[in-house]
Amino acid sequence: MAAAFSAVVSRLQVLSTSDHGSVVSLNLFVALLLACIVIGHLLEENRWMNESITALVIGLCTGIVILLTTGMKSSHLLVFSEDLFFIYLLPPIIFNAGFQVKKKQFFRNFMTIMLFGAIGTLVSCTIISLGVIQFFKKIGINSFDIGDYLAIGAIFAATDSVCTLQVLNQDETPLLYSLVFGEGVVNDATSVVLFNAIQSFDLNHINPRIALQFTGNFFYLFSASTLLGVLTGLLSAFIIKKLYFGRHSTDREVALMMLMAYLSYMMAELFYLSGILTVFFCGIVMSHYTWHNVTESSRVTTKHAFATLSFVAETFIFLYVGMDALDIEKWRFVSNSPGTSVAVSSVLLALVLAGRAAFVFPLSFLSNLAKKNPNERISFRQQVIIWWAGLMRGAVSMALAYNKFTSSGHTHLRDNAIMITSTITVVLFSTVVFGFLTKPLIRLLLPHPKHTSMVFSDPNAPKSVTFPLLEGGQDSEGDLMVPDIGRPSSLRSLWTTPAHTVHYYWRKFDDAFMRPVFGGRGFVPFVPGSPTERSARQL
């Protein structure tokens, strides 16, 4: 009882006790976040670094300093809490990704993204599970059953969409960004579904009925989550359009959008759906309708406030993972068998590489088969980047591993402790080493990525500065500047491939039924151009 009590207290202390220790750790955390921002800014010109790596390294250094000052007793100010991560840090990141995503690019590649995110994750999970079954016994890890192996598969099938946002640039490589990031969002959801399914199904008696149930469960989860996100987004657009808050208070509009987005995530969690998918689609709908119904200042505010929240949450996560990595308690078991630990980490890294290769190349081939226009196909070089950029494992893997292999943040069994430290190793290694090499790899394989970038804006200027105050600044340039527009062949293909026909009917439907009710660009007074002309030009 006392142990559990102190475990709970230590776990929650940074969140809500007035004891002086938690004030110290909050101070340290905020100061470190500030350091990450300033140092990340100073290192921005460096081609090898990105902000995730900066935050990770600062976190690791702080961990070392704390470890030394406390006499090797404790390096962590707080134990990694999956709830802090899933309830507070992840929603703003994913919502902002949906809010700022280039919708045309995303929906144009929707089928490919779904293929990668759903089938790809299944393939990856299967290969990793089979691999660990094969190798772990040889290494000397014997205490796991089939459920544990499948859980390991699900844990390491979860791409880190947060890190992907950092290494790929939406303006420089829009196709790759939308593919890898879109896949990451679907993949996060798939991994969480898989993981929960593995935890709840009786896996010693796999039969076709369970497999069917599992597939049905996935489709239910996917469609229900998407629907919930879309409905919440539409509701926010409707309320703001009807009540016209802007006349009275910008602050209320911003608060309403923020709270509705968060509500969509929490409602998904309430109904055991995928909050990540829900909040992502809520972000897309809000940027398509709600954002155009609010005042000028609300638009500037929401755009930057959501981006800032997401940025801070991302930095926080990496800092946190870095600081938590040195937790001495977990490494105590490992120090007795360092060989095993290194072997486990290496096997897992190799399986992550193999598992991702096993679906990126075949599924890209499949996806290319469906595309009639050669310009729309994914080239082999792009496939390599897709494979590489999705190799990073991050906080989702950490959170799932903690959920599976610890009780109340403490690790008691040797094999469990090794799994936790191996997860940390894989996360650190993949983020730092793979993340480090992604920018140079893109430069190597796509030497002139700028031919796919926006024409209007300077690529050196970051997204948020270019046209922050233009009413159409949010995605019109991006929507119009898809890589191959202007070339006759692709312009023709815009109307010949099935996806664009869907797009055409969607536009018709949107203009006829959705916009009059929910607003959106062209249905608000302050757009200078003709409403129909403008609205016809965008998704």
Added chain:
Amino acid sequence: MAAAFSAVVSRLQVLSTSDHGSVVSLNLFVALLLACIVIGHLLEENRWMNESITALVIGLCTGIVILLTTGMKSSHLLVFSEDLFFIYLLPPIIFNAGFQVKKKQFFRNFMTIMLFGAIGTLVSCTIISLGVIQFFKKIGINSFDIGDYLAIGAIFAATDSVCTLQVLNQDETPLLYSLVFGEGVVNDATSVVLFNAIQSFDLNHINPRIALQFTGNFFYLFSASTLLGVLTGLLSAFIIKKLYFGRHSTDREVALMMLMAYLSYMMAELFYLSGILTVFFCGIVMSHYTWHNVTESSRVTTKHAFATLSFVAETFIFLYVGMDALDIEKWRFVSNSPGTSVAVSSVLLALVLAGRAAFVFPLSFLSNLAKKNPNERISFRQQVIIWWAGLMRGAVSMALAYNKFTSSGHTHLRDNAIMITSTITVVLFSTVVFGFLTKPLIRLLLPHPKHTSMVFSDPNAPKSVTFPLLEGGQDSEGDLMVPDIGRPSSLRSLWTTPAHTVHYYWRKFDDAFMRPVFGGRGFVPFVPGSPTERSARQL
């Protein structure tokens, strides 16, 4: 142990567990916040209501519904947590108040504000303490000692600055707003200092040395807190000016400002200073320097994002107090002696009224003596409003009462339970009844408050919409539109009274030394007017 354990768990559950109950309560909370925003918006035209009362009433109604559905077992989804309040909800409110305050108005009345906030609170605390010593024994409350009585004085001397923000309008009654709100900020700090001093000093042996120590402690705390806030604000201005983040990312600028503000609060808590004072002055300095160093979009974003955070935190607090008020456990003791409880609440309310009257009128008289210009004096009608508008007791009183009279959120002694329920009663009654009557009272006593309002902006248009995108929109109108400007007598007084001489030298100093280093209006490229001309016109 088990009891303490479950107490801690239930207390923290909404913050960080993944169990389904906490997801349910988070959902309910976010939905209720949304309801408050929408209903508050619909009731905005109503002259009697304000958002605090709406949130309180919605909270109370929800509490009743939960009470009925759970079969009178529990009405609260979570127990009032002073840490949630002091660490997360209060800082954004006070920071935003400092950020948006009309600096000229505030500093012009600085001495009066200090007089009210420091001396006034001491007077009020003394009168309430003497009153409860006098009356409580007669009512039948016998278990308290001198320390408890003084603590009760400190608890009920804490004006609710959050509620003041809601009932007074900065544009309509700028003098009253700056006096009452400024007093509220200083008063909050004084109450917390008083309360902590009473908790730590041995009050059975009061001697001149302790009194001196106490006074010294107060002045140390006040000056150190102010200095810390000013230094943090200046540091943020310096960093942003030097690194010029705006060229790279608006999000970084906004994140930096937000985190620096929070860091100032947490650092004050770390050094046992008054976080409220620190973050208030940090807000003032940031709006004077830092805000002018950032990009256009950062300025719009910070202005509205801070206001939104503050608005949501305020609504949350009132909702929370409303929901917590019906906690059945606390009322169980009281139901055995309803007469005592009513008597205690009435005595406290009467003492609050008397304690405030005892310093507002004498100190206003003193303050008027120092003013040579009759237009600057506080009229008797204004004194009545100052007295009335500061009567509300809010979350600070609740938090202090919980700190004093409960252990881990549970009340075991009868007298302690009665104190908690009486605090709730006083808070609810003062907020609802006094808050309700403030707007009509102002209309009654100052029938034409608009002659003191801004000329440029429509008084019906809320603050955030009028000039949201003008570069000087933040406080230049307010600074120039002090009530009596334009009248020759007061224009003359601008240069004759000592306060204005201080202001004149400060402006000189600011232009010569501060602005070149820390930026500010006139020292950034995008101001159209001549820098010296513009900077000479404002504080």
